Structures are given as structure tokens and as C-alpha cells.
């Protein structure tokens with residue numbers, strides 16, 4: 334069955350020294366975690382993070398990758414380079430990328446395909462705004478984002494990737510979707526995957542919830558049938574908090 338993934342998205346936080354200190358403190362705390370533990374650090378901290386995580390069961394991931402392997406794309410990160418330095422997981426299509434950096438469903442799809450073609454595992458983010466939720470279009474929007482992000486991706490690749498459902502109104506606000514509401518949307522995404530591919534792919538794909546996940550609500554969220562992990566911002570920044578998330582079942 335699906336192995337849960339607890340992933341931290343550090344966003345634009347921490348220096349290399351702070352990165353090393355946090356990972357050194359976290360490593361012994363999550364030695365017995367039953368889930369896959371990932372920290373997606375800023376790109377400039379990846380090397381420090383990898384050094385500190387050596388020998389532990391913390392995997393270091395990236396927060397984005399471009400859809401070309403090389404070329405005139407100032408400030409972008411090549412998926413081929415991420416693979417070359419030993420990265421496995423890369424977030425694509427985070428709502429902050431969509432909102433502030435003009436990412437579209439099309440570029441999210443291109444980035445996801447580029448990640449897969451380099452042997453990386455994309456964590457594809459989808460989720461509605463507060464206005465969209467209040468307008469009752471959450472499922473329509475999430476179906477559209479999921480379908481667009483997976484366009485041209487084979488069933489085999491789809492089964493190996495991760496989708497993170499992150500309602501925008503719950504990100505960094507302290508407002509979490511109730512575990513039931515999050516489960517409903519994650520279950521809806523899974524049913525869409527079954528429609529797009531088949532039941533085997535839907536059963537295999539890991540679907541995370543993200544948006545104000547913290548040590549208090551993690552257990553309930555993780556007890557839900559269709560939630561296979563968390564994509565965590567604020568609570569992934571300290572070893573004390575993130576270790577409790579990775580050990581949600583202890």
C-alpha cells in the first residue's frame with residue numbers, strides 16, 4: 334500500500350548554517366519514522382542540507398525545476414542538474430509560484446514532465462482560493478488543475494508521482510481545512526485519477542494535504558483514508574515541530 338510522505342517546504346527561509354543546524358537536530362528524532370521524510374530547502378541550501386542529512390533517513394528535495402534541461406533561463410533550476418546532485422523529489426506548481434511567478438497549468442505540466450523524464454518525482458500542487466471555495470467551484474478547479482498537470486503523463490509515471498492538495502486559504506494562515514473536508518477533496522482527486530487512468534494508478538498515487546499542518550492536527554489529518562502525508566511550510570522549520578509531524582503515528 335501507499336507509504337506516507339511527510340515533506341517540508343522551507344520556502345525562502347534559512348541560511349546554509351541554519352539548514353545544517355536544523356537537520357542535525359532533526360536526524361536522530363526521526364530515525365524510527367515510518368513515513369518518507371523529505372525537506373525541500375532553498376536551492377542555495379541544498380548542498381549544506383545534503384551534507385547534514387548524510388547517513389540519516391532525511392531526503393533533501395527541491396522547490397521547483399524548469400522544463401528545459403539547460404539554456405537561456407536566468408535564475409531557473411535544471412531538472413537534469415537536480416538529478417545529477419542526487420535530488421529525488423521536486424515540488425512543482427506551488428500556489429506561490431502560480432501567484433507570484435506567473436506559473437500556469439501549462440508550465441506546471443511542462444515542469445512535471447521534465448522532472449519525470451529526468452527520473453525525478455514531482456510533487457504537484459493543486460488547490461483552490463477562498464473565493465473559489467466560497468463560489469462552490471473547489472472540485473471543478475481541482476479537477477481542472479489535476480487534469481492539466483497530468484496531461485501527456487503515462488499511467489506508469491502518474492502512479493509514481495505525488496499530488497499535494499493545498500487550499501490556498503489554509504496556507505500560512507493557521508486555518509486548516511477540517512480533516513474531513515481535506516479528505517473529501519483528496520478522495521475526489523483520487524477518483525479523478527481513476528477516471529484519467531485506472532484504479533491501480535489511483536490506488537498507488539500518494540496524495541498529500543498541505544495548509545497549516547501542525548503537531549496538533551497532524552494525527553487527525555493522517556488518519557483520513559485519502560490523505561497520505563503532508564506538505565508542510567511553517568511547522569517544517571524547526572526540528573521540534575517537524576519531528577512530531579514525521580512521528581505522527583507514535
Ligand code: 13P
Nearest residue numbers: 342504505544545566567
Ligand atoms: P504552511 O504549512 O505554512 O501553511 O504552508 C503550507 C505550504 O504552502 C506547503 O507547501
